[in-house]
Amino acid sequence: MEVENQVNTIDVCQVTPYFDSSESATELSLPLTFYDIMWLKFPPVERIFFYKLTESTPTFFNSVILPKLKHSLSHTLLHFLPLAGNLIWPPQAIKPIILYTPDDGVQLTVAESSADFHLLSGNEVHEAADSRPYIPELPVTDSKASVIALKITLFPNHGFCIGISAHHSVLDGKSSTMFIKAWAHFCKLGDEDKRQYPALLTELTPVFDRIGIQDPEGLDMVYLNNWLELKWPGVDLKPRSLQLLPAIAVRSSSVRATFELSREDIKKLRERVLANLVKEGSKETRPIHLSTFVLVLAYGFVCIVKARGFESNRKVVIGFAVDCRARLDPPVHENYFGNCVSSCVAFTEAESLLEEKGFMYLAEMLSELIKSLEKGVLDGAKEKMARNMEEAAGGAALFGVAGSNRFEVYGTDFGWGNPEKVEITSIDRTGAISLAESTDGKGGVEIGLVLEKHEMEKFTSLFVAGLKNH
Numbered sequence: 001m002e003v004e005n006q007v008n009t010i011d012v013c014q015v016t017p018y019f020d021s022s023e024s025a026t027e028l029s030l031p032l033t034f035y036d037i038m039w040l041k042f043p044p045v046e047r048i049f050f051y052k053l054t055e056s057t058p059t060f061f062n063s064v065i066l067p068k069l070k071h072s073l074s075h076t077l078l079h080f081l082p083l084a085g086n087l088i089w090p091p092q093a094i095k096p097i098i099l100y101t102p103d104d105g106v107q108l109t110v111a112e113s114s115a116d117f118h119l120l121s122g123n124e125v126h127e128a129a130d131s132r133p134y135i136p137e138l139p140v141t142d143s144k145a146s147v148i149a150l151k152i153t154l155f156p157n158h159g160f161c162i163g164i165s166a167h168h169s170v171l172d173g174k175s176s177t178m179f180i181k182a183w184a185h186f187c188k189l190g191d192e193d194k195r196q197y198p199a200l201l202t203e204l205t206p207v208f209d210r211i212g213i214q215d216p217e218g219l220d221m222v223y224l225n226n227w228l229e230l231k232w233p234g235v236d237l238k239p240r241s242l243q244l245l246p247a248i249a250v251r252s253s254s255v256r257a258t259f260e261l262s263r264e265d266i267k268k269l270r271e272r273v274l275a276n277l278v279k280e281g282s283k284e285t286r287p288i289h290l291s292t293f294v295l296v297l298a299y300g301f302v303c304i305v306k307a308r309g310f311e312s313n314r315k316v317v318i319g320f321a322v323d324c325r326a327r328l329d330p331p332v333h334e335n336y337f338g339n340c341v342s343s344c345v346a347f348t349e350a351e352s353l354l355e356e357k358g359f360m361y362l363a364e365m366l367s368e369l370i371k372s373l374e375k376g377v378l379d380g381a382k383e384k385m386a387r388n389m390e391e392a393a394g395g396a397a398l399f400g401v402a403g404s405n406r407f408e409v410y411g412t413d414f415g416w417g418n419p420e421k422v423e424i425t426s427i428d429r430t431g432a433i434s435l436a437e438s439t440d441g442k443g444g445v446e447i448g449l450v451l452e453k454h455e456m457e458k459f460t461s462l463f464v465a466g467l468k469n470h
């Protein structure tokens with residue numbers, strides 16, 4: 001299945017925060033914390049929000065949709081000033097900083113596409129590279145990196161999509177989705193002609209204060225030095241350059257698809273693990289954290305390892321982000337804007353996952369890992385980072401998780417309904433799976449995946465059969 005990619009750029013502009021006459025633009029700078037520096041050179045996180053709208057004629061798009069989106073974006077940026085700024089590294093500073101100065105803004109590209117909206121925004125298997133034209137390039141040079149870039153594309157009479165490219169060193173998934181939701185809120189309820197917008201909801205109001213972020217071990221410099229010492233094949237990583245690690249090109253044989261585990265499927269998977277524990281006589285002695293997240297990851301990754309046909313002795317490393325906001329003592333504000341995630345990593349060998357009880361094994365392993373966070377979410381962070389880098393360099397198969405089943409991205413309504421699909425495009429380069437809550441809001445989870453075509457075929461049959469067989 002090939003999507004004919006005919007995407008024409010209509011406009012590239014800069015959207016600046018809108019200050020009314022009573023306010024004036026002032027400079028704002030934020031230091032990078034160790035949570036931010038952990039992601040300093042990671043390629044951007046890219047999402048596409050697809051909106052189905054058959055009334056979206058070019059006239060309606062240009063006279064209603066686009067002006068509304070642009071004006072509300074400008075208003076939203078007033079509340080999220082760091083997003084309109086840049087990452088810079090002042091000559092006298094030890095670490096880069098985020099700096100907004102008056103007249104800074106976000107690069108917005110507007111385009112029109114004649115590609116198949118239905119296929120792009122659907123769950124079915126399609127070429128991974130087909131999504132790329134809807135993602136804006138994040139402007140980055142040695143001395144300056146944009147925080148976000150946006151691209152709005154019209155599919156005449158089918159709908160439109162909003163692509164966002166976000167610098168992971170400035171914002172994590174919670175912050176990034178908070179911004180998009182705030183923008184949607186203003187777009188839906190504001191009157192752009194009168195420039196009148198409702199108050200920002202408390203749950204979408206960002207908190208920029210870094211005071212609550214403590215770093216007694218000096219992890220910021222540990223992580224920064226790791227980046228500065230990093231060697232990357234074929235790349236000249238200049239000292240103090242803000243260039244990101246090169247994004248791996250998407251292979252033409254890679255395909256993308258979305259799979260769903262319903263609330264019922266998840267319940268059955270949970271029962272399967274519990275039944276196995278009872279059989280092994282270990283239920284009472286070992287309380288187990290069998291959350292939706294654990295079950296979805298265990299089921300998904302076991303199917304992936306099988307589909308990819310790894311040798312049994314291949315090392316497998318599974319990493320996922322942990323939101324530290326509520327886990328710190330004292331906790332950080334739940335709307336803390338920036339990065340406040342640490343990583344949690346499971347080390348195993350393919351053999352354990354390929355066995356009949358591979359799913360139970362991984363579910364128990366992930367459950368133990370999440371329970372261990374209770375000891376302290378940053379416990380042994382320095383040593384863990386060193387081990388992760390060692391394993392990454394040692395040829396292990398690395399698997400990550402992007403997004404979350406808790407971000408409620410499917411409620412992001414700009415005024416023309418909820419999204420048809422929210423895709424994390426960047427998994428085509430990172431090899432991670434992406435998570436989102438199911439569109440029906442009934443407790444299911446959606447898994448986004450990019451694999452080679454033959455692997456995807458195998459994954460599909462394993463995924464479907466594994467749910468039926470028990």
Ligand SMILES: CC(C)(COP(=O)(O)OP(=O)(O)OC[C@H]1O[C@@H](n2cnc3c(N)ncnc32)[C@H](O)[C@@H]1OP(=O)(O)O)[C@@H](O)C(=O)NCCC(=O)NCCSC(=O)CC(=O)O
Pocket residue numbers: 045172173174176290291292293294320321322323324341370401402403404406
């Ligand atoms: C570490 C975790 C993944 C572990 O998740 P778990 O679901 O296993 O564990 P948990 O303790 O959070 O929740 C356990 C149970 O508590 C309840 N529960 C807890 N919090 C809840 C909430 N906010 N809403 C609804 N239920 C909740 C549920 O019943 C859940 O079980 P049940 O679910 O069965 O009902 C998570 O706590 C976490 O930190 N998630 C955020 C990860 C994150 O920020 N990822 C994005 C990284 S940045 C990134 O990737 C880039 C980007 O996205 O842009």
